[in-house]
Amino acid sequence: MHIVVLCKQVPDTESRIKLNADGTGFDMEGIKWILNPYDEYAVEEALKIKEAGKAEKVTVMGLGPDRIVEALRTALAMGADAAVHVKTGEDTGDTSSVAKALADAVKAQDAGLVLAGCRAIDDDMFAVPCMVAEYLGVGQAHVVSKLEVDGGKAKAWRDIDGGAKQVIEMALPGVVTATKGLNEPRYASLPGIMKAKRKPVEVVEPAAGGAKAKLVKCSLPAERAAGRVFEGVESVPEVVRLLREEAKVI
Amino acid sequence: MSNVLIVCEVKNAEPKKSTLELLSKGKEIAGALGGSLSAVAIGSGLGGFADKVAPYGAAKVYVADGAAEYSTEGFTKIIADAVAKDGAGVVLFSAGSQGKDLAPRLAARLEAAFATDCVDIGVDGGKVTVKRPVFAGKAFAHIAMEGSPAVVGLRPNSFPVAEPAGGTAETVALPADFGDVKAKVVEVVAGESSRPDLTEAERIVSGGRAMKEAANFKILEELADVIGATVGASRAAVDSGYAPQSRQVGQTGKTVNPVLYMAFGISGAIQHLAGMRTSKVIVAVNKDPEAPIFQKADYGIVADLFEVVPKMTEEFKKLLAEG
Numbered sequence A: 001m002h003i004v005v006l007c008k009q010v011p012d013t014e015s016r017i018k019l020n021a022d023g024t025g026f027d028m029e030g031i032k033w034i035l036n037p038y039d040e041y042a043v044e045e046a047l048k049i050k051e052a053g054k055a056e057k058v059t060v061m062g063l064g065p066d067r068i069v070e071a072l073r074t075a076l077a078m079g080a081d082a083a084v085h086v087k088t089g090e091d092t093g094d095t096s097s098v099a100k101a102l103a104d105a106v107k108a109q110d111a112g113l114v115l116a117g118c119r120a121i122d123d124d125m126f127a128v129p130c131m132v133a134e135y136l137g138v139g140q141a142h143v144v145s146k147l148e149v150d151g152g153k154a155k156a157w158r159d160i161d162g163g164a165k166q167v168i169e170m171a172l173p174g175v176v177t178a179t180k181g182l183n184e185p186r187y188a189s190l191p192g193i194m195k196a197k198r199k200p201v202e203v204v205e206p207a208a209g210g211a212k213a214k215l216v217k218c219s220l221p222a223e224r225a226a227g228r229v230f231e232g233v234e235s236v237p238e239v240v241r242l243l244r245e246e247a248k249v250i
Numbered sequence B: 001m002s003n004v005l006i007v008c009e010v011k012n013a014e015p016k017k018s019t020l021e022l023l024s025k026g027k028e029i030a031g032a033l034g035g036s037l038s039a040v041a042i043g044s045g046l047g048g049f050a051d052k053v054a055p056y057g058a059a060k061v062y063v064a065d066g067a068a069e070y071s072t073e074g075f076t077k078i079i080a081d082a083v084a085k086d087g088a089g090v091v092l093f094s095a096g097s098q099g100k101d102l103a104p105r106l107a108a109r110l111e112a113a114f115a116t117d118c119v120d121i122g123v124d125g126g127k128v129t130v131k132r133p134v135f136a137g138k139a140f141a142h143i144a145m146e147g148s149p150a151v152v153g154l155r156p157n158s159f160p161v162a163e164p165a166g167g168t169a170e171t172v173a174l175p176a177d178f179g180d181v182k183a184k185v186v187e188v189v190a191g192e193s194s195r196p197d198l199t200e201a202e203r204i205v206s207g208g209r210a211m212k213e214a215a216n217f218k219i220l221e222e223l224a225d226v227i228g229a230t231v232g233a234s235r236a237a238v239d240s241g242y243a244p245q246s247r248q249v250g251q252t253g254k255t256v257n258p259v260l261y262m263a264f265g266i267s268g269a270i271q272h273l274a275g276m277r278t279s280k281v282i283v284a285v286n287k288d289p290e291a292p293i294f295q296k297a298d299y300g301i302v303a304d305l306f307e308v309v310p311k312m313t314e315e316f317k318k319l320l321a322e323g
């Protein structure tokens, strides 16, 4: 079986986000880019499946401008075999075309299983892999914290409300998205990093499609007004009273 | 002119609060687009369901009664059917755990414009525009939905529920037929809590590393019981085994949006703030006056949480007994 893992490059969580001059986009100057943390779980799971002898090859795939190859190299350094760079410009806010282009590139790979993160920490859409599943016409298991793959079938435990889990049985090919708890991603070793430099990165250019949604403006949240800080347990009755009378939340 | 169709979430044959939020906002959007408001509900025992959503403005309700457990593909098929029958130009979901799974699948099937977890939605020159948090709430993206239909997920607790009015709704029965499903639900394992999911909770009390052990979360449970809250946790508390993963709030946990968030013994790391910064009112209790969480808190108490929590439970009990 061939596993394709969708890997997105995202700004590090600690990054300061700035708007561009006319407020139509973000100024990404000086941002530290990382592999989306949820995608690390997906890469790790793919490598574990391969190590268990249930897959022959792990290909990582990312869509975006040239800078994203660095994130693909991180996944290659963890142990993936090959990478596909779906080359586009910067994101314009149209999730559908991202998913469509990825789905088209996946089709060319003859994948038995597509793994992805359940969410990208920059746009928090929780969506691209589900759209890919639909475009591929296969089943999906979204937000998975336990996975078993065996003989053309997958069994996945999806996290749903309040800690409940939905257990899915799915004929492969299919799409599974990873969340925390699935595994502990390995670190890239030094030999891994050296080897990654020589692994193949195939570049594909997606057909241009019309955007269905468009980023028109960006803004920053209003600063929270400074709150009040009280000293000691004696202040509890006062705070409780304020929560009802002033904040009106109880 | 464009109709708005909202996708109901049903629990024990009742619309969830998030569904009433959708109806209330959906009515406004339908008005601005000069269309009508419809709803689609899938579940079982939905006999009188139309009467429950009509007071919030739904004129027509598509009901697939007799469907079993939630299934992504099954629900997608039925909702796509409702969209086709209704000719809806806008489909609204609640971006809870079900909506996050279902909305993108439906959007892809309909070749629709898509955005989710929106905290605002409006109509500008006949076009739907949305505002959604990005970069863990550090900024907002404003997106114009160019394509039609538009499938939009709204963040729970972001829109007020309108006062119910009179009105009746026409029921249109749809077959509760999931069709050929590739990912089959074989079992549902119950969660450890019957409280609302963190993503939908109106009140949350969270504990951090300072809780010291799993058994101590009992005091937060007691407080939560009194004020009708769901219990959350920091990653440090989860990774130390004090709380299950499903309770984690933050960048690698749940994004929450309650009216009240209370953080006990949580320092306020950026990855924690990422999950709860849009909470309406934040209360922080920490021994350390320098803890960064105090910079985000509306009300802070510098004290030992093990003294504060029982005292708070007692004070809230008194207050609520007063009515």
Ligand SMILES: Cc1cc2nc3c(=O)[nH]c(=O)nc-3n(C[C@H](O)[C@H](O)[C@H](O)COP(=O)(O)OP(=O)(O)OC[C@H]3O[C@@H](n4cnc5c(N)ncnc54)[C@H](O)[C@@H]3O)c2cc1C
Residues within 6 Å of the ligand: A037, B207, B208, B209, B210, B233, B234, B235, B236, B237, B248, B249, B250, B251, B252, B253, B254, B264, B265, B266, B267, B268, B269, B270, B271, B272, B275, B285, B286, B287, B288, B291, B303, B304, B305, B306
């Ligand atoms: C990639 C990545 C993802 C992450 N994702 C998340 C996430 O999703 N959610 C998350 O929460 N974190 C996340 N983290 C971890 C985050 O950086 C912090 O380490 C974590 O939030 C700290 O948890 P804490 O506040 O409970 O513990 P600490 O930072 O140890 O804080 C404990 C606090 O309790 C106070 N305290 C101690 N005793 C008492 C007492 N008796 N009474 C009152 N106060 C007391 C202390 O003064 C201190 O402020 C992530 C980190 C990384 C690198």
Ligand SMILES: Nc1ncnc2c1ncn2[C@@H]1O[C@H](COP(=O)(O)O)[C@@H](O)[C@H]1O
Residues within 6 Å of the ligand: A006, A007, A008, A009, A036, A038, A039, A061, A062, A063, A064, A098, A115, A116, A117, A118, A119, A120, A121, A123, A124, A125, A126, A127, A128, A129
């Ligand atoms: N540009 C992209 N390139 C590769 N994978 C992506 C891209 N965008 C999203 N994904 C995948 O889809 C998951 C969910 O992303 P999102 O829907 O944007 O929250 C991510 O964790 C990735 O696995």
